[in-house]
Amino acid sequence: MSATPNSTSESGNKTYEQIREDLIRPLHNNSFWNQVWIRFLIIVIVLGAVAYGHQLIKGLGLTAMRDYSAWGMYISNFVFWVAVSLIGSLISAILKLLTQNWANPISRISEMIALGAITMAGASIVIDMGRPDRVLNIPLHGRIQSPIVWDFFVVNTYLVISAILLYLPLIPDIAILRDRMTKAPKWQRKIYEVLSIGWQGTQEQWRLLKKSIRIMIILILPVAFSIHTVTSWLFAVTLRTGWHSTIFGPYFVAGAFVAGSAAVVIAMYVFRKRLKLQDYLTDHHFNMMNKLVVLTLLIYLYFNINEYLVPGYSWKRLDGDHLQELLMGHEAPLFWMTQILGMVLPIILLLFKPMRKPLPSMVIALFVLIGAWIKRFLIVIPTQFHPQFPIQNVPEHFTHYIPTYTEIAVSLATLAGALLIITMLVRVFPVVPIWEEAHDRGIHKIFKAEK
Amino acid sequence: MVKMNHMKSGIFKIGSLLAAFLFVSFFGFAQDFAPWPVPDEASVVKNPVEANKTSLEAGKSLYTLQCKACHGETGRGDGLIKAASLVSENFQSQTDGAILWKLHQGRGQMPSFKALPDDQLWNVINYVRSLSKKPEDIIMKNAVVSLFFNEKAEQKELTAKVEQVNDNGEKLPAQGIKVNVGVQKYFGILPISSTSNYTSENGEINIVFPNNIIGDENGELTIIASVDDMEFNPARVSENISWGQINPKDYWSERRALWKNNDYIPLWLLISFTVGAISVWLVIMYVALLVRKIKIEGDKSGLSD
Incomplete structure (x- = not known):
C-alpha cells in the first residue's frame, strides 16, 4: 500500500464553508426513499421479533439445532458480526497509527459499521440462548477458565470502546451541527445539545480531545484482537476436528479484516451515491480501500492454505472425514464457491485498476462479504457432524442441518438491526468527519464555534 | 411534530400487534391437548x-x-x-x-x-x-433388606436378604420379592442384578459380583439394594466395600485446573484476566474523565464569552 500523505481530492479546492455545507446537507434531506428504507428495515425487524417471540415461548426446538449440530445459524451470525465489527479498529486505529491519512474520511463509516455489528454480535448470542433471562449467570457464576466468560467480557468492552471511539471524533462535528442545524426537529437538536458537551473549540479542548482519541485508538487494538481471538478460541479449545487448530486466532482476525473491509467498500458506495459525496469519497479512496481489501484477502488466503493443507496432508481419521465432506463431499459446492468467488477471484480482479473503481469494486465486495458469511457457516456447522464419539439412536433429520424459517427470520432481523443502527447514525451525524476533512485539505484554523 | 405523532402511533401499533401475538401464543401453549375421540x-x-x-x-x-x-x-x-x-x-x-x-x-x-x-x-x-x-386403597407391608458379602478364592458373591416385618416386630423371610441391586456411580445407580431378581423361599438373592467395576482410589464402592414391590413400603440399604478396581488419583483428573471450577483456577489465569480487565476499564474511565474535562473547559469559556 503506497499512500499519499495528506492526499487532496481531485475536485479542487473548497472553502471550509463549502465542505461544511456539503457534509451537513444529507442530514436535511429526509428523502422518500430513505423513509421507505427505514420502514422496510423496521418491518423485517418486527417479523424477526415475532419469530423470536415464538422461539422464546416454544423453545429452541423451533430451530434446526439438534444433538449433532448444537450450534447453528445464530452462532455463525455471531462470528460474522464480530468479524465485521473489527473493521473499526483496522481503519480508525491501525491506519491512523500508521499515518495513512487517506483513510480519514472513511474512519467514521468504519466506526458506525463496527458499532452496528458488535451490537448484533451480542444480540446473536442472547438469541442463541434457550433461557436468555439467565444471561447474567455468565458474569455472576461463570468459571473464569471458560472462554465464554472471556468472550462475554470482551464483547461488552468492545461495544463500549466502539461507541466511545465513534463519539470522540464526533464532538467537534456535533458542535457544528448544534450551531447549524437550527431547523432540525427538537429531539435532534436536543441530541446535538447534549452530545456536544459545550464544545467551543478552545485550544485546551482540542488538546484534551486529541489525547483522548489517541488513547482510545491504542486501547482498541488489544481489545479488538482479543475479541476475535477469544471468539476463535470458543472453537479452538474444543477437541473437535476442524476447530482444534493452533492458528485459529490469527485465522479469524485475518478473516475479520476481510469481511469488514468489504462492508466498508459497500457502505462507501452507498453513501457516495445516496448522500452525493462524490467529492469526499473519491475514486482515490476506492482505489486505496480496495488495495487494502486485496492485502487482507492475501493474508487470509495464506491462513486458509495453512488451515486446510496441514490437516489435509496428514489426513488423520476424523480430520479426513471432515475434509472429505468439505472438499469433495456434501459441502464441497458451497466451500469451493466461497473460496473462489469470495477470495481467489476478488484477489485477481482487484489487482486491475479499473476493478477498483466504485461500482465494480462494490460488486466484488458484495461477493466477498456474502462469502465471508458462508465461510463462518462452513466453519461452525460441518465440524459438528464429525463428533469424537458417535451419537446413537437419533432420527435421520438430526444428521444434517438446514436452518428453519424461525432462524432465517431472526437472522435477517439482526442484519436489518445492524443496517438500521447505521442508517439512523447516518441520519443524525455526518458520515465524513467535517473537521478532519477540512484539516486534511490544509485548512488549519481551529474552529471557534460559530454563534 | 405531525410526523412525530405519526411515528409514535406506528410504534404503538407494532407494539400492540406484538403483545397480541405473544398473548395468543402463550395461551395456545398453556392449553391442554386437543380431544382424541375413540370409536x-x-x-x-x-x-x-x-x-x-x-x-x-x-x-x-x-x-x-x-x-x-x-x-x-x-x-x-x-x-x-x-x-x-x-x-x-x-x-x-x-x-x-x-x-x-x-x-x-x-x-x-x-x-x-x-x-x-x-x-x-x-x-x-x-x-x-x-x-x-x-x-x-392398598395396605402396605414393611420389610427390611440387608446385604452380605462373601469372598471366595476368585469369585465375589453378594447376598441380599429381604425380611418382612410384622406389626409385632417379628421378622420373617419374604419370598418372591423383587430386589434391585446396584453400585452408586456419579450420575445414578449402575444395576448389577438382572431385571428379574426375586427372592427365594429363604428371602435371599445371590449375585456374582463383577470384577470390572471401577471404585475410588482405594477401590471402594457403595452398593445399594432396594425392595421393588408394590405391596411393600420402600426399603433400601447401602454398604461400602472395597470390591472395585483401584482408580488412582492422577494429575489430569485432580489438578488440571483449566477444566475445573473456580476453586481450582490457576493463579496465572486469574491474575492475567483480572489485571487485563481492570486496566482496560481504568483506561476507559480515564478517557471519560478527559471528556468531562472538555465539558468543564467548554462551560468555562462559554461563560467568559
Whole structure:
C-alpha cells in the first residue's frame, strides 16, 4: 500500500464553508426513499421479533439445532458480526497509527459499521440462548477458565470502546451541527445539545480531545484482537476436528479484516451515491480501500492454505472425514464457491485498476462479504457432524442441518438491526468527519464555534 | 411534530400487534391437548387381564421402558417432553378399551404400540390405572433388606436378604420379592442384578459380583439394594466395600485446573484476566474523565464569552 500523505481530492479546492455545507446537507434531506428504507428495515425487524417471540415461548426446538449440530445459524451470525465489527479498529486505529491519512474520511463509516455489528454480535448470542433471562449467570457464576466468560467480557468492552471511539471524533462535528442545524426537529437538536458537551473549540479542548482519541485508538487494538481471538478460541479449545487448530486466532482476525473491509467498500458506495459525496469519497479512496481489501484477502488466503493443507496432508481419521465432506463431499459446492468467488477471484480482479473503481469494486465486495458469511457457516456447522464419539439412536433429520424459517427470520432481523443502527447514525451525524476533512485539505484554523 | 405523532402511533401499533401475538401464543401453549375421540366399538372392548400382582409388575417394567420418558415416573405428563397426564380425571374416566385403541393408534409424538402383544398392553393399562389410586386403597407391608458379602478364592458373591416385618416386630423371610441391586456411580445407580431378581423361599438373592467395576482410589464402592414391590413400603440399604478396581488419583483428573471450577483456577489465569480487565476499564474511565474535562473547559469559556 503506497499512500499519499495528506492526499487532496481531485475536485479542487473548497472553502471550509463549502465542505461544511456539503457534509451537513444529507442530514436535511429526509428523502422518500430513505423513509421507505427505514420502514422496510423496521418491518423485517418486527417479523424477526415475532419469530423470536415464538422461539422464546416454544423453545429452541423451533430451530434446526439438534444433538449433532448444537450450534447453528445464530452462532455463525455471531462470528460474522464480530468479524465485521473489527473493521473499526483496522481503519480508525491501525491506519491512523500508521499515518495513512487517506483513510480519514472513511474512519467514521468504519466506526458506525463496527458499532452496528458488535451490537448484533451480542444480540446473536442472547438469541442463541434457550433461557436468555439467565444471561447474567455468565458474569455472576461463570468459571473464569471458560472462554465464554472471556468472550462475554470482551464483547461488552468492545461495544463500549466502539461507541466511545465513534463519539470522540464526533464532538467537534456535533458542535457544528448544534450551531447549524437550527431547523432540525427538537429531539435532534436536543441530541446535538447534549452530545456536544459545550464544545467551543478552545485550544485546551482540542488538546484534551486529541489525547483522548489517541488513547482510545491504542486501547482498541488489544481489545479488538482479543475479541476475535477469544471468539476463535470458543472453537479452538474444543477437541473437535476442524476447530482444534493452533492458528485459529490469527485465522479469524485475518478473516475479520476481510469481511469488514468489504462492508466498508459497500457502505462507501452507498453513501457516495445516496448522500452525493462524490467529492469526499473519491475514486482515490476506492482505489486505496480496495488495495487494502486485496492485502487482507492475501493474508487470509495464506491462513486458509495453512488451515486446510496441514490437516489435509496428514489426513488423520476424523480430520479426513471432515475434509472429505468439505472438499469433495456434501459441502464441497458451497466451500469451493466461497473460496473462489469470495477470495481467489476478488484477489485477481482487484489487482486491475479499473476493478477498483466504485461500482465494480462494490460488486466484488458484495461477493466477498456474502462469502465471508458462508465461510463462518462452513466453519461452525460441518465440524459438528464429525463428533469424537458417535451419537446413537437419533432420527435421520438430526444428521444434517438446514436452518428453519424461525432462524432465517431472526437472522435477517439482526442484519436489518445492524443496517438500521447505521442508517439512523447516518441520519443524525455526518458520515465524513467535517473537521478532519477540512484539516486534511490544509485548512488549519481551529474552529471557534460559530454563534 | 405531525410526523412525530405519526411515528409514535406506528410504534404503538407494532407494539400492540406484538403483545397480541405473544398473548395468543402463550395461551395456545398453556392449553391442554386437543380431544382424541375413540370409536364406540373400541371403547366397549373389555380388559381380559386381571390387575393382579404379576400383571402390575409386568406393566410397570414395560411402562418404565416405553412410557416413563414422556409421561413421567408418576404418570403426571412431566417427562422429557410435554405429554398427557395419565392420572387426570379426564384420562382415567375413559374405558380400558379406549386406552388400548389409543395405544394401537398413536398420535403426534406418541408412537403406536401395535407391534407389542395385546396382553402386554393390558398389563400397562392395569399399571396406569394403579397410578391414580390413592395409597390408602392398598395396605402396605414393611420389610427390611440387608446385604452380605462373601469372598471366595476368585469369585465375589453378594447376598441380599429381604425380611418382612410384622406389626409385632417379628421378622420373617419374604419370598418372591423383587430386589434391585446396584453400585452408586456419579450420575445414578449402575444395576448389577438382572431385571428379574426375586427372592427365594429363604428371602435371599445371590449375585456374582463383577470384577470390572471401577471404585475410588482405594477401590471402594457403595452398593445399594432396594425392595421393588408394590405391596411393600420402600426399603433400601447401602454398604461400602472395597470390591472395585483401584482408580488412582492422577494429575489430569485432580489438578488440571483449566477444566475445573473456580476453586481450582490457576493463579496465572486469574491474575492475567483480572489485571487485563481492570486496566482496560481504568483506561476507559480515564478517557471519560478527559471528556468531562472538555465539558468543564467548554462551560468555562462559554461563560467568559
